[in-house]
Every structure is written in C-alpha cells, then in structure tokens.
Amino acid sequence: MSTDNTNRAIAAAILPLVGGAANIDSVVHCMTRLRLGLRDRRLVQDEALVGLPDVMGVVEDETYQIVLGPGKVARVTPEFEALVAEERAEERAAERAAEPEESATSQALTADELAERGAELKAAQKARNQTSVKLFLRRIANIFVPLIPALIGCGIIAGLNGLLINLGWLTAVTPALGAIASGFMALIAVFVGFNTAKEFGGTPILGGAVAAIIVYAGVANIEAFGQKLSPGQGGVLGALAAAVLASYVEKWCRKVVPEAVDVLVTPTLTVLVSGLVTIFGLMFVAGEVSTAIGTAANWLLDNTGAFAGLVLGGLFLPLVMLGLHQALIPIHTTLIEQQGYTVLLPILAMAGAGQVGCAIAVFKRLKRNNSIRTTIRSALPAGFLGVGEPLIYGVSLPLGRPFITACVGGAAGGAFVGFFSMVGDKVGSTAIGPSGWALFPLLDGNKGLGETIAVYAGGLLVGYVVGFAATYFFGFSKQMLVDLNTGPEADSEADSEADSEADSEADSEAVPSESPAERPKEPAGV
Structure with a gap:
C-alpha cells in the first residue's frame, strides 16, 4: 500500500x-x-x-x-x-x-x-x-507554534554556518548562509504580530504592521524615557504586546466608527494609536522585561544550576502532557535574540531522555505484553529524536508510576547539565523545536563546540540511565507486573510454554528411569 x-x-x-x-x-x-x-x-x-x-x-x-x-x-x-x-x-x-x-x-x-x-x-x-491562565497560555502557544518550522530550519542553517566558519571551509558561501539563517530572526517580530492579531480577533496584517515598527531601523532616531530606542528593542514580547493592543483598538474602532468611513478610519487609528503607544511605551517596557528574563536565566544557572536543572528537567514532562510547553517559546526566543542561544532548552530536553530510559525499562519488565512492547518499538525512535508525546500517551502515562519515574530521569539529566552551567560551561540551542539527538546540530555555548556536545551527551546518558533504573526498580508494584504480564497474548504464550513443558515431560517418561541405586539421594527436608 x-x-x-x-x-x-x-x-x-x-x-x-x-x-x-x-x-x-x-x-x-x-x-x-x-x-x-x-x-x-x-x-x-x-x-x-x-x-x-x-x-x-x-x-x-x-x-x-x-x-x-x-x-x-x-x-x-x-x-x-x-x-x-x-x-x-x-x-x-x-x-x-x-x-x-x-x-x-x-x-x-x-x-x-x-x-x-x-x-x-x-x-x-x-x-x-x-481557566483564564490556561486560555492565555494556549493563546500564546497558538501564536508561536506556526513559527516553529522556520525556527528549526533557520537554526540548523545557523549551526551549519557557524561550523563552516570555525573550520574555515566554504568562506564564499558562509555569508549567504548567514543571511538565510538570520533573515527570519531579524523579522520574527512581524510574524509574531501577525499571528497575535489573528489569535486575539484583530486583522492580522494590522498586527504585523504595528509589530514592524519594533524592527524598523528609523526608531534609532526616537527618544523615549530619556533614552534612544534601538531597532528590535523589546523583541517578540514587544511585538506580542503591540499586536494585542492593536486588536483591542481595532475592535473599539469597529464599534464607534461609522460604516461609511470605517475602511479608512479604523486601520488608520489602529496603526496610529497602537504605534505611538508601542514607540513611547511598549518598546521600552518590553525591552526591560526581555533583559530581566535573560539576566534571571543566567543568574539561575550560574548560582543554582544543578537544583534549577533538577526542577526544570523533572517538571517538563507534565507540561508536555498538558500541551503547555509551547508557552515557553517566547522565553526561548527572547534568549536567542539576546544571547544567540537559549540555555533552557537543553535542560528541558533531558525530560525526553528520562522518558526514553523509562520506555526501555518498561520493555524489559513487560516481556509478555506484546501490545505495549509493540507501541514502544514504534515510538522509541521518535523518543530518541526528542518527540516524547507518543511514549507519554502510549506507554508511561497510561501505566501511571512509570510516568513519575520518567520525570525522575529527566530531573537527573537536567541536574547534570545545570551543574556544568553552574561551573561555567553553558550549553545552549540556537533554535527551538528539536530535542534529544536532533538537538545536536543546534548546540552552542560559551565554550568550544566539543565541550558543549560532551556535556549535552552526558546529560542524555544520565537521563537514559536514571530513567531506566528508576522505572525498572520502582516503576511497578508486584501486582502491576502480574496484571500487565497477563492477558490474551500472554495467556496464549503461557499456553504454548505449557504445551512445550508437557511435551518435554512426555519425552522424559519415555526414557527408562534410573534404578534406586543409581538415583541420587535427595537432601533431607525436601
């Protein structure tokens, strides 16, 4: 077929x-x-x-x-x-x-x-x-999820370009690759504004028009709060806020502007009002918030790296389960805009390693449950590449306790990567979306590429091993093992084993028995 x-x-x-x-x-x-x-x-x-x-x-x-x-x-x-x-x-x-x-x-x-x-x-x-919080987080996710393919593609090209520059290869091509990789990130605010207006009920192109102000080079000639603005100040957070404002201004205009002049007045007022507020307020405020996010992330990993990694790696699977992990995209994007990479994603990726280790342990423990083992065989390749949902919904979450032990593995891997960040060896990703082994082409950090790859690979290994061990020894009660290794498939397997044993016994009966003198004496008490 x-x-x-x-x-x-x-x-x-x-x-x-x-x-x-x-x-x-x-x-x-x-x-x-x-x-x-x-x-x-x-x-x-x-x-x-x-x-x-x-x-x-x-x-x-x-x-x-x-x-x-x-x-x-x-x-x-x-x-x-x-x-x-x-x-x-x-x-x-x-x-x-x-x-x-x-x-x-x-x-x-x-x-x-x-x-x-x-x-x-x-x-x-x-x-x-x-709830209001859930609705807000889902809206944020709906804004950024459509951008993920471009973030992945441009991030991988950026990583390839950086590798070629470091090796000194294809120097005539690297400027072109740099332009391809950076073009989207330079204008990401426009795409965010477009999607935000669409999500909040405004006209998408007006949201993009207002957000474009943030990346316009001419804002460098404008002063707000006693400081000169800089192009891109506020980044995706500023674009998000500007487009939300534009959506509400547009809705208000639709209510009060006469229909005869709506086509002229509404878009003009929407762009003008939202644009002025963006230039003389939102860009500065969003810039301060963006700076605070970067400062907080670096402080957290510099001072509490192992503990922060433990918490982040351990709690990420529940966020994936709820589909709310996409709400972290603005934070990742802000860090990439500021530092060139996000230090949070490699730590969060350890949750997937814990899930993979958990799945392998389940495969080993449930030797007679062909249904679950088949699911693991089909979902494990995606798990190694950082896509955890098939293993979550097909294996660990339905079983219950293995989901918790998978989180334990993720916490251990996160603590490992966080510890190295705490001692000065930061591991980051130049783009978001991929995880697991698929993140290797996107890795970057403050040390050499070899050290960065080694730390990340070590974290994955720790996540695999701890996730496996925690699940193998603590992921099942005795009753769970009995129940999950018993069923139609297991019964048929047991029947075939019983038939084999019966055949063996029949064969042994056909062999002449030993004489009492030749038969060894059994120990007393048996």
Whole structure:
C-alpha cells in the first residue's frame, strides 16, 4: 500500500470514531496532534480511537486532540479534511435528492435541535476545561507554534554556518548562509504580530504592521524615557504586546466608527494609536522585561544550576502532557535574540531522555505484553529524536508510576547539565523545536563546540540511565507486573510454554528411569 493510501486509511479509520463529518467543526494540526473541534463530544469513541495502531493517545481540551506523532500527523490531516469534505458533499446530495418538502422541513428542525444541543455541550465542556491562565497560555502557544518550522530550519542553517566558519571551509558561501539563517530572526517580530492579531480577533496584517515598527531601523532616531530606542528593542514580547493592543483598538474602532468611513478610519487609528503607544511605551517596557528574563536565566544557572536543572528537567514532562510547553517559546526566543542561544532548552530536553530510559525499562519488565512492547518499538525512535508525546500517551502515562519515574530521569539529566552551567560551561540551542539527538546540530555555548556536545551527551546518558533504573526498580508494584504480564497474548504464550513443558515431560517418561541405586539421594527436608 502506498504512503498516500496508508494515510487515507488512517483518516478513514478515525473519522467514524469521532462522530463522522457532521460532528466536525474544525480540523487543524500541530507537530504531533490532530486537533478537532467537535459539536457533540458524546459521539466520540475514545477506547476505539486509542485502540487504533497509529493513534498514540487522545487529549480532551478546548479541541479534541488525537496524538499521531511527528510527520504522520501532517500527512494524515489533509486526507482527513478531504474525507470530511467528501462525506458532507454526499450528505448534501442525498438530502437534495430524497424526501418530500415536509419531511425535509422536519429533518431540518431536527438538525437544528441537534446543532443547538451540540453547541451547548461544547460551550459547557469549554467552560469546565478553561481557566483564564490556561486560555492565555494556549493563546500564546497558538501564536508561536506556526513559527516553529522556520525556527528549526533557520537554526540548523545557523549551526551549519557557524561550523563552516570555525573550520574555515566554504568562506564564499558562509555569508549567504548567514543571511538565510538570520533573515527570519531579524523579522520574527512581524510574524509574531501577525499571528497575535489573528489569535486575539484583530486583522492580522494590522498586527504585523504595528509589530514592524519594533524592527524598523528609523526608531534609532526616537527618544523615549530619556533614552534612544534601538531597532528590535523589546523583541517578540514587544511585538506580542503591540499586536494585542492593536486588536483591542481595532475592535473599539469597529464599534464607534461609522460604516461609511470605517475602511479608512479604523486601520488608520489602529496603526496610529497602537504605534505611538508601542514607540513611547511598549518598546521600552518590553525591552526591560526581555533583559530581566535573560539576566534571571543566567543568574539561575550560574548560582543554582544543578537544583534549577533538577526542577526544570523533572517538571517538563507534565507540561508536555498538558500541551503547555509551547508557552515557553517566547522565553526561548527572547534568549536567542539576546544571547544567540537559549540555555533552557537543553535542560528541558533531558525530560525526553528520562522518558526514553523509562520506555526501555518498561520493555524489559513487560516481556509478555506484546501490545505495549509493540507501541514502544514504534515510538522509541521518535523518543530518541526528542518527540516524547507518543511514549507519554502510549506507554508511561497510561501505566501511571512509570510516568513519575520518567520525570525522575529527566530531573537527573537536567541536574547534570545545570551543574556544568553552574561551573561555567553553558550549553545552549540556537533554535527551538528539536530535542534529544536532533538537538545536536543546534548546540552552542560559551565554550568550544566539543565541550558543549560532551556535556549535552552526558546529560542524555544520565537521563537514559536514571530513567531506566528508576522505572525498572520502582516503576511497578508486584501486582502491576502480574496484571500487565497477563492477558490474551500472554495467556496464549503461557499456553504454548505449557504445551512445550508437557511435551518435554512426555519425552522424559519415555526414557527408562534410573534404578534406586543409581538415583541420587535427595537432601533431607525436601
């Protein structure tokens, strides 16, 4: 079966289990999850979905999230959207061709009632799952997640360019590579402003226009708070604040500006008001906050590196589980803007190492659970590359205790990397997104590349070993081992072993027994 047919088959298997096309409001995806807006949550068959071979797990949040893993989700989503469109087209054709007018009216009323009930259920579910903090963090994630591909690509090119410069190779090409790697980062504020306005209900291009002020070279001629501004001051945080302000100014203008002049007045007032506040307020304030973030991160690792790494590495998996780890992107981006690399990402990446060690231990302990072992075989390569969600939702989280021991492994790896930061050997990443082994091309620091790679590799090794040991010795109770090594597959295996033993016994009976004189005496008490 071709790859396209395989992805379509996966989409076709998922669609009826989420209530069909009639139950779908929206379809989007992130790096690992298919995110669906549903009309009626009760139509979803969770257990059947999790039972599909290609589904790593499900997460119920503002959207219903099906974890498919990196790469696969980007290929399955278009097929899923196509199937939804096809099913809806077929339903519309059937409605037009079928019934008398009165029956159609009756069906329409029923459909309206169902839609209303679904909307009410959706609203109630959102109200239960959302707090102001969660909503804010998700919005921040929605702004920055679309930027990750460019951050990864430009970061890897920057790392390659730095390596070529250090080696003195291809000197005619390195300026071009530098321009390619730096162009996006120089204008990232514009993209942040665009996405922010879109997320907060404004016109995206107006958000980008206001954020562009921050990176405009001409701001160097402007003085605010007694200081000359500098291009890029405030960075992505300033762009974020400026675009949020622009969205609210635009909404206010839509309410008070007459429709006849709205097309002229609203965008002008939005850019003017938001732009002036950005220049004479937000750029300075955001610049101070950005500086404080960099100072705090460096102080934390310089003075409490091992402890900070322990806490950060140990708590990162729960953030990944909740999907809130993307909210850290503005902090990483700010550090990259200031220092050229983020010192937090390599420490947080140790959580994935603890997860990998945990998964290997589970594989060793559950020798007769073919289902879990198959999941680990398929998810472990992604785990080594730093994508932890398949192992989280497919292995450690459903088991319970192994999730905690995986966090212990991440804490140990984080403490290792943090300790070296504390003694002056900082390890950073020039971009965000990759983790695990995939982070090696992006590594940078204040020492030589060899030392930086060695510290990071040592942290991964510590995370693997501690995650494995903690899970192997403390991840299962005796009853868990009995239950998880017993089941249809294990029973069939046990039956085959029993049959083999029976055959062996039968064979031994066919052999002449030893005479009493030849048979060794058994020790007393046996």
